[in-house]
Amino acid sequence: MSGNLELEITPPRIDQIRLPILDQRSLTLNVLRLDQIHPLVTGNKWFKLKRNIAHIQQKGFTRVLSFGGAYSNHIRTLAGVGKILNIETIGIIRGELAEPLNPVLEFAQEQGMLLHSIDRASYRQKYKDKLLDKLRSRFGDFYLLPEGGSNELAVKGCEALAHFVPKVSGQPGSCVALPCGTGATMGGLVRGLAYRREVTVLGFSVLKAPGYLAAEVARWIHAVSCKQPPAWRVIDDYHCGGYAKSNAELAAFMDFWEANSNIPLEPVYTGKMFYGLFKLIESGYYPEGTEILAIHTGGLH
Structure with missing residues (x-):
């Protein structure tokens, strides 16, 4: 295996959103553009992968296998990292591989990732020895990276996101918003803050699973001795039907955003975050003077 762990990552810039509703409520909304840090490896996924890739290289693995859905940003980013660092990657995809492939899986395949689908019942057993032994018999030995890349190494890597959160003095302080699919990025961010x-x-939350991600975030926070974490909360009200699902309200918001902002969104993660964020703004959730930093986690294809 060859390649250099240190990709040329561009420090993320912060863009301000200017809309009448923000002025009316005396709110500041900025966007941390993680979607701009690298042409192939974008968003929060690099922060989740970096320490895992270092571990993989240190242990001498030449092949990495991971799991994901058909629209998994993790699968996409892992494929990009594998291409750059010359690591063989295998993506085990939940459900059928419908042709033509969607943009996420098409990109992964173009980067050299081997895609293999399994049915949903088997996917639920993805960490069981029976399935893993079957996969090793088929593909050879591999380093197993969990679904979404979410493990302690990933959470530790996401602690670095706290460095990009500006310090704010006085009241009411600031709010950092981000979409959640596994809770690992948020767990790391809270620990870093x-x-x-x-x-x-x-x-x-982008999942239709009330309470699940809050429990996952708490698990990651409590996995280490995190003293005095900031206040945090997972909101389950804006999943719009579940993972990769949409509805008329989300579609209307995406149209509104496209007409009023030059920052691109997608409907699986960032679209739902901004949709929920503006619903809270409209409801008066944020006190006047709050500075909001929304983390754009990438996922644009």
């Missing part, structure tokens, strides 16, 4: 009492972290 320890002792930052002026910050509140809001995660917008």
